[in-house]
Amino acid sequence: MASDVDCGDPAGVRQHVFLLPDYFKDASKKMKSGLMFVKLINPCSGEGALYLFNMCLQQLFEIKVFKEKHHSWFINQSVQSGGLLHFATPMDPLFLLLHYLIKADKQGKFQPLDQVVVDDIFPNCILLLKLPELEKSLHHVTEEKEIDKKKYYKYSEEKTLKWLEKKVHQTVAALKANNVIVGARVQSALFSGDQASNDKEEDYVRYAHGLISDYIPKELSDGLSKHLKLPEPSAPLPNPPSKMTTQRQKRGK
Amino acid sequence: MRLRDTARALQTTLPIRACAVAPASRHALRALPASFGFCLERRMMESSDETAVERQRVHLRPDSLRDAAPVTLHLLPCEVLASRPAPVEQFFTPAIRQGPDGEALAAAAPGSLRALTGLHVSFRGRSLRGEEVAVPPGLEGYVMVAEGEGDGPRRQDFSGGRKDGGAEELELLERDFDRFIGATGRFRRFTLWGLETAPGPDAKVHGALAWPRLAAAIHAQVPED
Numbered sequence: 001m002a003s004d005v006d007c008g009d010p011a012g013v014r015q016h017v018f019l020l021p022d023y024f025k026d027a028s029k030k031m032k033s034g035l036m037f038v039k040l041i042n043p044c045s046g047e048g049a050l051y052l053f054n055m056c057l058q059q060l061f062e063i064k065v066f067k068e069k070h071h072s073w074f075i076n077q078s079v080q081s082g083g084l085l086h087f088a089t090p091m092d093p094l095f096l097l098l099h100y101l102i103k104a105d106k107q108g109k110f111q112p113l114d115q116v117v118v119d120d121i122f123p124n125c126i127l128l129l130k131l132p133e134l135e136k137s138l139h140h141v142t143e144e145k146e147i148d149k150k151k152y153y154k155y156s157e158e159k160t161l162k163w164l165e166k167k168v169h170q171t172v173a174a175l176k177a178n179n180v181i182v183g184a185r186v187q188s189a190l191f192s193g194d195q196a197s198n199d200k201e202e203d204y205v206r207y208a209h210g211l212i213s214d215y216i217p218k219e220l221s222d223g224l225s226k227h228l229k230l231p232e233p234s235a236p237l238p239n240p241p242s243k244m245t246t247q248r249q250k251r252g253k
Numbered sequence: 254m255r256l257r258d259t260a261r262a263l264q265t266t267l268p269i270r271a272c273a274v275a276p277a278s279r280h281a282l283r284a285l286p287a288s289f290g291f292c293l294e295r296r297m298m299e300s301s302d303e304t305a306v307e308r309q310r311v312h313l314r315p316d317s318l319r320d321a322a323p324v325t326l327h328l329l330p331c332e333v334l335a336s337r338p339a340p341v342e343q344f345f346t347p348a349i350r351q352g353p354d355g356e357a358l359a360a361a362a363p364g365s366l367r368a369l370t371g372l373h374v375s376f377r378g379r380s381l382r383g384e385e386v387a388v389p390p391g392l393e394g395y396v397m398v399a400e401g402e403g404d405g406p407r408r409q410d411f412s413g414g415r416k417d418g419g420a421e422e423l424e425l426l427e428r429d430f431d432r433f434i435g436a437t438g439r440f441r442r443f444t445l446w447g448l449e450t451a452p453g454p455d456a457k458v459h460g461a462l463a464w465p466r467l468a469a470a471i472h473a474q475v476p477e478d
């Protein structure tokens with residue numbers, strides 16, 4: 001992170017540039033508090049990551065940062081080094097819960113949720129239990145039992161893979177709708193000016209699998225790849241040829 | 254991103270592979286690690302009070318989102334190694350010119366979100382070219398500042414005097430080691446600058462701005478069987 005550069009600057013107040021859902025502003029009329037940044041686990045890497053809870057709307061958001069070398073902001077009459085742009089985008093809390101369910105599954109028994117979501121390093125994980133939608137969606141990834149009106153859950157890999165497959169398909173639809181170029185033939189496709197029709201379905205699925213894999217542990221990602229019957233990726237592409245010549249050819253229609 | 258405009262596309266110097274949009278999510282765009290730059294948080298970490306740090310919540314003041322005044326943002330293609338007040342309106346803003354190619358582009362793509370292109374300015378003697386970039390629909394831009402930064406000696410207790418009339422909800426959510434952040438400005442667009450050439454549709458920041466639409470699909474609830 002670029003924060004090392006300017007943190008110690010006595011003259012500087014660190015300014016964070018954020019993009020937030022615009023409905024936060026309206027929802028905020030009703031609340032004095034309830035928007036908070038907390039550290040929770042990154043379910044892919046297992047390290048800490050930053051999330052934003054909207055306790056009023058009972059939603060979880062993931063914070064991602066756009067960071068490119070050699071950028072800075074002018075913000076009104078000030079300069080802010082780093083040029084970071086933060087995004088708060090909705091996060092399906094089930095990805096986080098999955099981390100805890102898989103961990104708890106090592107004990108191999110049905111457990112109540114409040115015994116599953118336990119974390120000494122990221123104690124704020126208990127906030128997940130305050131999300132009402134979460135319990136309703138648990139059946140996608142667990143077997144459940146009800147004893148004396150108390151629910152007990154156990155991770156089910158089979159159900160999880162089916163759930164993830166649906167995630168992949170809805171991501172594929174979004175990739176197509178947003179004209180994201182996913183294929184290995186990006187260059188030749190651009191020559192024809194119609195890359196969408198040249199991208200194969202398999203390329204979309206592989207790409208979506210990659211995006212989803214950022215939210216699940218490696219073993220599950222490998223399992224999902226098999227479940228989707230994705231072949232082993234082919235050899236990586238050689239580097240694209242010299243950019244200016246290619247661009248002239250490509251775009252000088 | 255689509256190459257809407259041959260003229261502008263020819264100006265770009267970004268590598269071809271940047272055309273594939275969503276790699277932004279894996280390259281330039283990343284999950285924010287826990288070392289998110291709230292400076293004080295890191296200082297506390299260094300002072301070995303790790304338990305407090307891990308439990309810490311940073312509250313965003315909701316009323317500040319409503320009250321934030323419009324702010325003018327420029328994203329520069331260079332690293333200025335300082336964060337401090339700067340006379341932007343005195344030196345930078347008055348030097349911005351709209352170039353002739355900008356007018357041609359605006360005519361070629363009327364009503365485009367990036368209609369205002371072909372901006373020129375110079376910074377430290379280098380020529381910059383810029384374009385207006387709109388915040389994607391459904392989002393709003395904010396500049397946020399953590400409370401207690403830049404206002405003299407840093408206090409250790411950030412809850413003192415901050416509690417809001419004893420609102421019960423607030424008490425439940427706030428704890429002694431919690432911190433606060435507030436929006437100081439809000440924006441719907443910013444000016445993106447490139448060195449010598451306009452950033453163009455292949456600029457990585459455009460790829461990043463497509464991320465919220467993909468994120469919505471990845472994280473939407475799946476249909477039932």
